[in-house]
Amino acid sequence: MNVLADQTMALNVELQQRQTEQEKLLAQRDDISSQLQEVNRANSRLLEQLTELGQEKDKLQQELEETRKTADKRKAMLDELAIDMAEIEAQQRATENSFREEPRADMTSVGGAPSLPYIISLFTLSCNILLNQGVTTSQAPSQIGLTAMRRVGKY
Numbered sequence: 001m002n003v004l005a006d007q008t009m010a011l012n013v014e015l016q017q018r019q020t021e022q023e024k025l026l027a028q029r030d031d032i033s034s035q036l037q038e039v040n041r042a043n044s045r046l047l048e049q050l051t052e053l054g055q056e057k058d059k060l061q062q063e064l065e066e067t068r069k070t071a072d073k074r075k076a077m078l079d080e081l082a083i084d085m086a087e088i089e090a091q092q093r094a095t096e097n098s099f100r101e102e103p104r105a106d107m108t109s110v111g112g113a114p115s116l117p118y119i120i121s122l123f124t125l126s127c128n129i130l131l132n133q134g135v136t137t138s139q140a141p142s143q144i145g146l147t148a149m150r151r152v153g154k155y
Helices: 002-101 116-132 140-152
Strands: none
Touching (some): 002 116
């Protein structure tokens, strides 16, 4: 019987050791399970943040593209305006040069007064020059008259 009692006692000790081991393993499993759940929640939060950042990035890229398009349109408009201004200035210079080069006798009709076409040309040229210089329409009539008279040589 001693043998049987010794075996029973040895088996009981081994059973207790295994139960203790099992409890430790169950506790580890619970800890690991908790950690896994925590990691899953953290991953979910990170995924949400990543999704939000991706959406924000897409929105910013779209805004940037729209801004670039607007800038390109404005640049094209400014280029066209610069070309137009250069053409107007060239026309004005050409007109001024043609007036300077015309002999005084051709500019006057009988009696020494300036001819009507010459006065109209001076008036048109003066209007263009003053408008390009920023003279307002309320200031323009007196300025145009003085400019035209100076060109004719009266003042």
